[in-house]
Amino acid sequence: MKKINPFKNGLKPVAILAANKEHGTRLKYLSGCKCPDCRRANTTYQCAREVEKKRGDWNGIVPATKARKHMLKLSEQGIGRRAVHAVTDISLTILHDIRTGTKKNIRARTERKILAVTPDLASEGALISAAPTWHLIRQLLAKGYTKRQLAKMLICDANALQISQKQVRVRTAEAIARLYKKLEAEGFITAKHYEPEETLPANTYRIKPGVIEHRMGE
Ligand SMILES: [Zn+2]
Structure with missing residues (x-):
């Protein structure tokens, strides 16, 4: 776990923040208490974070650069736009525009799909x-x-x-x-x-x- 540097950014030391907290809180745990209640509180918190991360299907706008680079790399390996289309279901037009750089931004989900294409996966579209x-x-x-x-x-x-x-x-x-x-x-x-x-x-x-x-x- 990252050590908390208490005085940077005007943040109060965790020990001070936790001083008046009951046992069974994550803050208390972070301040150094390892009693069963505080440990449990910390575990609960971390599990919840994991679930959130896994569920993460964020679909905001991202720059198309990463996807474009990946497509160019795939292309060097003989995997063209059509093969990517076959496994991702992303339209040929969109893929074309990403590759040429015409399309500057894409949806995060589109990016994830493209980055997930590997030569192995592409063979499924054969x-x-x-x-x-x-x-x-x-x-x-x-x-x-x-x-x-x-x-x-x-x-x-x-x-x-x-x-x-x-x-x-x-x-x-x-x-x-x-x-x-x-x-x-x-x-x-x-x-x-x-x-x-x-x-x-x-x-x-x-x-x-x-x-x-x-x-x-x-
Ligand atoms: Zn405690």
């Missing part, structure tokens, strides 16, 4: 064949899930719903694989058109690839 993903989706539809239902279950990752026929992002493929596993573990009982005995031929619910989309109406 495109892979969509075939295995579509295989899983078709199986779920055959089990009686509706497109809308699947979209809802994936909504936590809205981009996962923009599934093209040919290619899919690594993280999208993983999100669907995770969902499939979860539903399988539940025995697929959450399907809207749940059929206990699989009496229907597999191709009853044949669907065209590419139909699961973000703004699916039905």
Whole structure:
């Protein structure tokens, strides 16, 4: 713990401030009392501070400089604007403006997202064949899930719903694989058109690839 220099900045020594305080206060603890009550008071305070810090999702305005530098560094490692967009969902226009320096200030959350991009993370935005993903989706539809239902279950990752026929992002493929596993573990009982005995031929619910989309109406 930092030592308190009592006379700087006109602050009163902690011993003086704590002199009239009851035991069981942090001030008393800081003034040197280590009785159980004062210790407890100090611990309580520190825990609360930690929680506050962790919860910290401050979203004020910050200079875009740090984010810009990070993007340039990523770019040197072959991770361009599109890759950053793929993992952060920050619009390409904003990323462009940050990179060129046109945008001088950004939201703190935007900065945090950009600074969190590493080459490892960027690989999650890479495109892979969509075939295995579509295989899983078709199986779920055959089990009686509706497109809308699947979209809802994936909504936590809205981009996962923009599934093209040919290619899919690594993280999208993983999100669907995770969902499939979860539903399988539940025995697929959450399907809207749940059929206990699989009496229907597999191709009853044949669907065209590419139909699961973000703004699916039905
Ligand atoms: Zn005490």
